[in-house]
Amino acid sequence: xxxxxxxxxxxxxxNIGFGQFSVTHISVVIVALMWIWYFAKQYxxxxxxxxxxxxxxLALTIVVLEVAKEGYLALTGQFQPELLPFHLCGMSxxxxxxxxxxxxxxxNQTTRQILYxxxxxGAAMAILFPDWAEYPIMNVxxxxxxxxxxxxxxxxxxxxxSGELVPDFRQLWRPVGFLAAVVPFVLFINAKLGTNFxxxxxxxxxxPLEILQTTFGNYYVLSMILMVALxxxxxxxxxxxxxxxxxxxxxxxxxxxxxxx
Numbered sequence: 001x002x003x004x005x006x007x008x009x010x011x012x013x014x015n016i017g018f019g020q021f022s023v024t025h026i027s028v029v030i031v032a033l034m035w036i037w038y039f040a041k042q043y044x045x046x047x048x049x050x051x052x053x054x055x056x057x058l059a060l061t062i063v064v065l066e067v068a069k070e071g072y073l074a075l076t077g078q079f080q081p082e083l084l085p086f087h088l089c090g091m092s093x094x095x096x097x098x099x100x101x102x103x104x105x106x107x108n109q110t111t112r113q114i115l116y117x118x119x120x121x122g123a124a125m126a127i128l129f130p131d132w133a134e135y136p137i138m139n140v141x142x143x144x145x146x147x148x149x150x151x152x153x154x155x156x157x158x159x160x161x162s163g164e165l166v167p168d169f170r171q172l173w174r175p176v177g178f179l180a181a182v183v184p185f186v187l188f189i190n191a192k193l194g195t196n197f198x199x200x201x202x203x204x205x206x207x208p209l210e211i212l213q214t215t216f217g218n219y220y221v222l223s224m225i226l227m228v229a230l231x232x233x234x235x236x237x238x239x240x241x242x243x244x245x246x247x248x249x250x251x252x253x254x255x256x257x258x259x260x261x
Contacts, residue, residue: 004136008078017134020206024137029127032150036157043158051162052103055155059100062093062151069144081193086186088198089126089152092119096155110174112165115156117175117232123152129207167239172232199224 004012018024043054066085073079085093092115099111126149135142159165186197196202200221203209209224216223 002138004139006072006140008073008141009132009134010078010080012134012136012139014134016136018137018142020129020133025130025133028137028146032127032146032153036150036154039154040158040161044162051164052100054158055100058151058155058158059096062148062155063097065144065148065151066090066093069141082195082197084189084193084195084197086189086195086197088118088122089149090197091182092123092152093148095119096152099155109171110178112159113168113171113174114178116160116165116167117172117235118178119152120156120160121231121235123149123156125207127153129204131204131207133206167236169236169240172236 004016043051046054070079070083073083085091095111095114096119099108099115127146130145132142132145156165160167183198183200187200189195190197190201199207199209203213203220208227209220212223212227213220
């Protein structure tokens with residue numbers, strides 16, 4: 001059971017992984033979602049000081065887990081360029097840390113919009129379609145991946161649940177600007193190191209991106225951009241509808257008051 005506890009993916013034999021959408025995988029996802037919901041309730045009920053502590057502990061835990069993995073693999077001679085934190089979720093580790101430890105209005109406006117429209121869906125997709133499914137479930141790196149992505153989702157969700165993160169379509173330029181700055185850098189790194197950060201060269205096996213690449217071929221990246229835009233539409237439109245309804249309710253209340261004074 002524990003034969004591959006500390007074995008990294010390039011030394012894992014075929015056909016011993018927990019597998020996507022297996023009973024094990026689905027069970028882990030359910031437990032993760034239950035914990036996220038419970039933690040969000042605890043966070044929402046906390047006072048301002050405790051919320052700061054919660055956020056910082058959560059962000060620090062994510063950083064420590066990632067540094068521990070990278071450090072172990074480096075010390076054991078297993079470090080590879082693909083381990084650099086240049087995937088979306090890897091960069092989100094730093095976004096969470098910046099949001100937690102450098103609390104400034106302008107900074108948080110940017111980090112929290114990124115957390116909502118990039119980190120949250122990205123980490124959710126990673127857990128639903130894990131590219132670490134070739135690991136047996138009794139493997140440290142499998143659990144490290146599950147835990148880190150769960151914590152990334154939790155960080156964004158607690159802010160959303162508490163009202164500290166309010167999605168605003170007018171602020172979408174911030175995540176777009178982030179991508180505009182990051183993607184050229186990622187393309188450069190991919191070309192130099194032969195990596196596949198952001199899955200810009202090829203899709204993750206078993207993910208919806210694989211369907212896009214199979215369907216659109218050379219237009220894979222363009223189709224991915226369009227998919228992200230469509231996802232953002234559905235992520236932001238409920239909030240815009242809510243804002244419109246709230247504005248209309250307030251307007252009617254003011255109108256009613258003026259007519260009855």
